[in-house]
Amino acid sequence: MSGVDPIALLPYLVLAAAIVAALLAIAVRRDHRLSAGLCAVGLVVAWATIPVAALHTPRQVTPLFVIDSYALFYLGLVVASALAVALLSYAYFAARNDEPREEYYVLLLLATLGAGAIVASTHFAGFFLGLETLSISLLGLIAYPRRGERPLEAGIKYLILSGVSSAFLVFGIALVYTQFGTMVFAATGPFAGHPAGLSDLYWLAGLAMILTGIGFKLSLVPFHLWAPDIYEGAPAPVTAFVAVVSKSAVFALLLRYFLAAGAFNAPSVTLVLSIIAVLSILVGNLLALLQDNVKRILAYSSIAHLGYLLVAFLAGGALAILAVSIYLVAYAITTLGAFGVVALLSRPGAARDADRIADYRGLLWTRRWLAVTFIIMLLSLAGIPVTLGFIAKFFAVTSGVGASLLAPLGALVLGSVIGLYYYLRVIVAMVLPLPEAAEPPPRAAAPVLGGAVMAALLLLLIGFGLYPAPLLSIIRGSAVTLAAAPHAAARVAVGLGR
Amino acid sequence: MLLAWLIFIPALGGFLAWPGERLGRDMPRWIALAALAAELALLIAIWAGGQGGTWLAETDRPWIPQLGIAFRLDLDGLSLVLILLTIGLGILAVAVSWNEITERVGFFHLNLLLTLAGVIGVFLALDLFLFFFLWEVMLVPMYFIIAVWGHERRVYAAIKFFIFTQGSGLLMLVAILALAFAHRAASGTFTFDYFALLGTARHSAIGFWIMLGFFIAFAVKLPAFPLHSWLPDAHTEAPTAGSVILAGVLLKTGAYGMLRFVLPLFPEAAAQFAPLAMLLGAIGVLYGAVLAFAQDDMKRLVAYSSVSHMGFVLLGIFAGTALALQGVVVEMIAHGISTGALFIVVGLLQDRLHTRDMRLLGGLFAKVPMLSAAGMVFAIASLGLPGLGNFVGEFLILLGSWEVNLPLTIVAALGLITAVIYALVFVQRALHGEPRDAAILPDLGRRETAVIAVLMAAILWLGVYPQPLFDTAAPGLADLRHPQAVHAAPAARAP
Numbered sequence: 001m002s003g004v005d006p007i008a009l010l011p012y013l014v015l016a017a018a019i020v021a022a023l024l025a026i027a028v029r030r031d032h033r034l035s036a037g038l039c040a041v042g043l044v045v046a047w048a049t050i051p052v053a054a055l056h057t058p059r060q061v062t063p064l065f066v067i068d069s070y071a072l073f074y075l076g077l078v079v080a081s082a083l084a085v086a087l088l089s090y091a092y093f094a095a096r097n098d099e100p101r102e103e104y105y106v107l108l109l110l111a112t113l114g115a116g117a118i119v120a121s122t123h124f125a126g127f128f129l130g131l132e133t134l135s136i137s138l139l140g141l142i143a144y145p146r147r148g149e150r151p152l153e154a155g156i157k158y159l160i161l162s163g164v165s166s167a168f169l170v171f172g173i174a175l176v177y178t179q180f181g182t183m184v185f186a187a188t189g190p191f192a193g194h195p196a197g198l199s200d201l202y203w204l205a206g207l208a209m210i211l212t213g214i215g216f217k218l219s220l221v222p223f224h225l226w227a228p229d230i231y232e233g234a235p236a237p238v239t240a241f242v243a244v245v246s247k248s249a250v251f252a253l254l255l256r257y258f259l260a261a262g263a264f265n266a267p268s269v270t271l272v273l274s275i276i277a278v279l280s281i282l283v284g285n286l287l288a289l290l291q292d293n294v295k296r297i298l299a300y301s302s303i304a305h306l307g308y309l310l311v312a313f314l315a316g317g318a319l320a321i322l323a324v325s326i327y328l329v330a331y332a333i334t335t336l337g338a339f340g341v342v343a344l345l346s347r348p349g350a351a352r353d354a355d356r357i358a359d360y361r362g363l364l365w366t367r368r369w370l371a372v373t374f375i376i377m378l379l380s381l382a383g384i385p386v387t388l389g390f391i392a393k394f395f396a397v398t399s400g401v402g403a404s405l406l407a408p409l410g411a412l413v414l415g416s417v418i419g420l421y422y423y424l425r426v427i428v429a430m431v432l433p434l435p436e437a438a439e440p441p442p443r444a445a446a447p448v449l450g451g452a453v454m455a456a457l458l459l460l461l462i463g464f465g466l467y468p469a470p471l472l473s474i475i476r477g478s479a480v481t482l483a484a485a486p487h488a489a490a491r492v493a494v495g496l497g498r
Numbered sequence: 499m500l501l502a503w504l505i506f507i508p509a510l511g512g513f514l515a516w517p518g519e520r521l522g523r524d525m526p527r528w529i530a531l532a533a534l535a536a537e538l539a540l541l542i543a544i545w546a547g548g549q550g551g552t553w554l555a556e557t558d559r560p561w562i563p564q565l566g567i568a569f570r571l572d573l574d575g576l577s578l579v580l581i582l583l584t585i586g587l588g589i590l591a592v593a594v595s596w597n598e599i600t601e602r603v604g605f606f607h608l609n610l611l612l613t614l615a616g617v618i619g620v621f622l623a624l625d626l627f628l629f630f631f632l633w634e635v636m637l638v639p640m641y642f643i644i645a646v647w648g649h650e651r652r653v654y655a656a657i658k659f660f661i662f663t664q665g666s667g668l669l670m671l672v673a674i675l676a677l678a679f680a681h682r683a684a685s686g687t688f689t690f691d692y693f694a695l696l697g698t699a700r701h702s703a704i705g706f707w708i709m710l711g712f713f714i715a716f717a718v719k720l721p722a723f724p725l726h727s728w729l730p731d732a733h734t735e736a737p738t739a740g741s742v743i744l745a746g747v748l749l750k751t752g753a754y755g756m757l758r759f760v761l762p763l764f765p766e767a768a769a770q771f772a773p774l775a776m777l778l779g780a781i782g783v784l785y786g787a788v789l790a791f792a793q794d795d796m797k798r799l800v801a802y803s804s805v806s807h808m809g810f811v812l813l814g815i816f817a818g819t820a821l822a823l824q825g826v827v828v829e830m831i832a833h834g835i836s837t838g839a840l841f842i843v844v845g846l847l848q849d850r851l852h853t854r855d856m857r858l859l860g861g862l863f864a865k866v867p868m869l870s871a872a873g874m875v876f877a878i879a880s881l882g883l884p885g886l887g888n889f890v891g892e893f894l895i896l897l898g899s900w901e902v903n904l905p906l907t908i909v910a911a912l913g914l915i916t917a918v919i920y921a922l923v924f925v926q927r928a929l930h931g932e933p934r935d936a937a938i939l940p941d942l943g944r945r946e947t948a949v950i951a952v953l954m955a956a957i958l959w960l961g962v963y964p965q966p967l968f969d970t971a972a973p974g975l976a977d978l979r980h981p982q983a984v985h986a987a988p989a990a991r992a993p
Contacts, residue, residue: 401675417665
């Protein structure tokens with residue numbers, strides 16, 4: 001490491017420093033506000049140093065990581081999402097003062113650092129390092145309210161399944177290494193450096209294992225079984241973190257790997273991914289129909305959304321990079337918003353979060369702004385204008401049509417129609433009048449910070465939904481280095497005309 | 499940017515009307531009326547200051563340049579008359595909901611005005627992305643109108659409405675994108691501009707399938723047999739103002755889409771598809787009429803009569819002759835007025851009687867003579883009595899289809915007879931006969947009389963002197979006809 005490397009790594013260094021500071025602070029004084037504040041400040045500063053790091057992109061820092069504009073874009077997304085989660089967590093835990101809450105923020109920072117490492121990886125070792133940092137911290141976060149049964153149960157489920165998937169991943173990486181003798185992404189593709197005709201057997205078997213591990217993290221069908229239980233059991237802000245930060249980081253990595261290794265050129269791989277996409281969309285949407293629990297509905301809907309993302313992903317050109325990135329941004333904002341509402345509605349001391357549909361009955365008439373926010377977030381998930389979710393779905397469809405992916409597109413249309421039904425169910429509950437007999441709910445105003453986060457998310461969602469051009473140009477700038485990867489070059493020519 | 503204000507004014511009005519309810523229960527209503535009045539004034543100003551030619555005004559701003567998407571609005575005669583209809587029915591909808599909607603008045607008017615803003619935008623947008631955007635925008639507020647203020651089975655009806663329209667809308671989205679990619683393959687630029695895409699489908703092997711994507715979306719909205727099943731539920735369960743806007747305005751977006759997009763973008767494919775589309779139209783005419791006859795619920799009767807009338811519209815659009823297209827425009831406006839009026843009459847009856855079931859009605863002429871007379875006038879307009887607007891539209895459509903497809907024209911003409919049956923059955927069962935009980939009911943109030951009088955004057959004017967309407971819409975229509983009809987066009991003149 002030399003010269004400008006520390007500058008390129010500045011956001012990461014800030015995050016690491018924040019972790020240490022938060023740990024030390026706990027040693028000195030246990031104070032919820034102090035720990036949360038340190039965490040938030042660390043995230044804000046890390047976010048603010050991203051433009052500084054951007055001055056030196058692209059820069060390969062050790063063989064494991066590259067700091068390019070793509071990595072920094074996703075780091076920005078991850079850190080901003082983590083900040084939203086931290087603020088929501090503060091609101092969520094503020095009134096739950098019967099157990100220690102300070103370590104939560106250390107784990108949150110640690111998980112963010114792991115996610116940040118994933119998006120910058122160009123090497124399987126870097127990926128695995130980041131992924132384990134993320135997963136182990138997540139385990140702590142999920143089971144954090146240790147007096148509750150559900151969080152503990154969810155934590156143990158996550159521990160076991162995450163361990164199994166990591167094992168698959170490591171074995172897959174080993175197989176890839178067997179074939180190529182390296183773990184650098186760019187050197188481990190179907191046509192990477194060995195004459196055509198040679199068997200890709202190890203690589204294919206290895207990739208299948210790796211995709212199993214990644215499919216687990218992304219909760220794609222058939223690796224989705226953990227998602228509903230863990231979404232339901234974890235505290236709402238943690239659920240948001242699992243849904244947003246861990247999934248978008250891993251998806252960003254998947255895209256980077258496929259472009260660097262030229263894996264889009266292997267028809268068998270894209271076929272498998274198409275099948276996974278179709279299954280995720282259909283299974284996710286159909287199972288969501290059967291749920292009465294809002295968190296579970298959002299879990300299944302997230303499975304379906306990852307399927308839509310795969311449709312955008314499979315197109316594999318410059319357009320796909322654009323579509324995937326904008327979809328992930330929309331997905332992050334929307335999911336944070338939706339779980340934010342759940343978190344803000346949940347009452348301290350209750351055995352469960354506010355996650356039954358019945359909890360939302362008449363919300364529009366009792367807590368207007370929270371309900372309006374939730375309605376708009378759900379409409380965004382359904383892909384209705386004037387939200388960013390609509391723009392994102394538009395890009396996913398554009399990407400699919402451009403690559404003539406008929407079956408995944410058909411599933412996308414069908415899935416969106418099914419999806420409407422359960423989003424509308426929740427919305428209907430909110431607009432229905434309150435049942436006569438019901439006691440008026442306690443008029444607790446939303447905490448200021450939580451309210452501010454929701455307002456910011458809402459503004460972003462509608463602002464970019466109406467005028468996405470600035471966001472698109474940022475994303476375009478971020479994709480430059482990716483698109484310039486050797487194997488991607490041929491496909492980029494197929495990208496947009498202007 | 500004047501055209502953009504046509505969309506923004508109702509939307510802004512809506513966002514003022516919602517908090518406006520804190521200033522008094524009627525405040526949202528006055529804000530809504532003020533916004534619509536301002537809208538009308540602006541539209542007339544644009545019309546008066548028109549630049550001549552087919553397009554009266556236009557706005558073109560870059561919006562999402564990365565994908566060649568522009569904020570492009572254009573106003574021609576066809577859009578103009580449909581927007582006038584929208585504003586007019588919007589004002590009436592505010593008036594008729596004055597007594598009916600008493601809960602959450604502000605939120606109701608927000609939704610009403612947002613629906614109108616979306617519809618007006620649909621009539622203006624000539625960038626295909628923007629068109630689709632606004633097409634979707636108008637759904638959500640309409641959904642809320644049905645789901646919150648509707649009748650007994652409102653939630654079911656609202657969700658059905660939403661899913662039908664949204665699902666078919668996604669097919670249209672795929673079609674729009676396929677068209678844009680076809681254009682890029684041919685010319686190298688990625689754009690959603692209507693005028694740039696006009697000639698594209700001609701060279702595309704999948705032009706027919708792309709056309710079908712558009713057609714299905716519009717056919718659901720129109721609605722055309724067999725995609726109509728959302729309509730009776732949505733119309734019946736919506737509050738009166740919602741039914742008026744649905745029948746009067748939202749259905750017209752389907753017809754407008756076919757006129758504006760299906761015919762000009764896919765001339766060959768549309769010509770190829772025309773016999774089937776006309777067949778669906780003719781079936782719709784008869785099917786709607788027969789089902790209307792079989793209903794006991796007055797609102798369902800009116801809803802099915804809409805299916806029948808829209809069958810004529812579909813027939814006329816795909817006949818594609820100058821006469822038929824002019825008939826389509828008149829039929830759209832006349833149906834907006836007569837069906838809107840029928841929904842208002844039924845709504846007023848329901849307010850007084852708390853039922854829409856004709857088995858429980860009868861003898862209303864003796865109790866509410868003015869209201870019953872209004873019901874009879876609009877029922878007769880609906881059956882196509884000469885001298886009232888619907889007759890002009892249906893007559894022209896049949897005349898224009900005659901030379902294109904004789905057998906289907908004859909089948910559709912039978913619809914004029916079935917229309918007489920269901921309209922008169924309505925009059926007989928609900929209005930004639932002996933009163934069932936001695937309860938005293940209030941007849942039309944002042945505001946209600948004014949609403950009915952305006953509608954009667956409009957339908958009469960359309961029936962007696964529709965020439966101004968032809969003159970306004972004609973330049974826009976001239977560009978829409980597809981080749982099949984071109985040979986017949988020069989000889990055909992408006993009566």
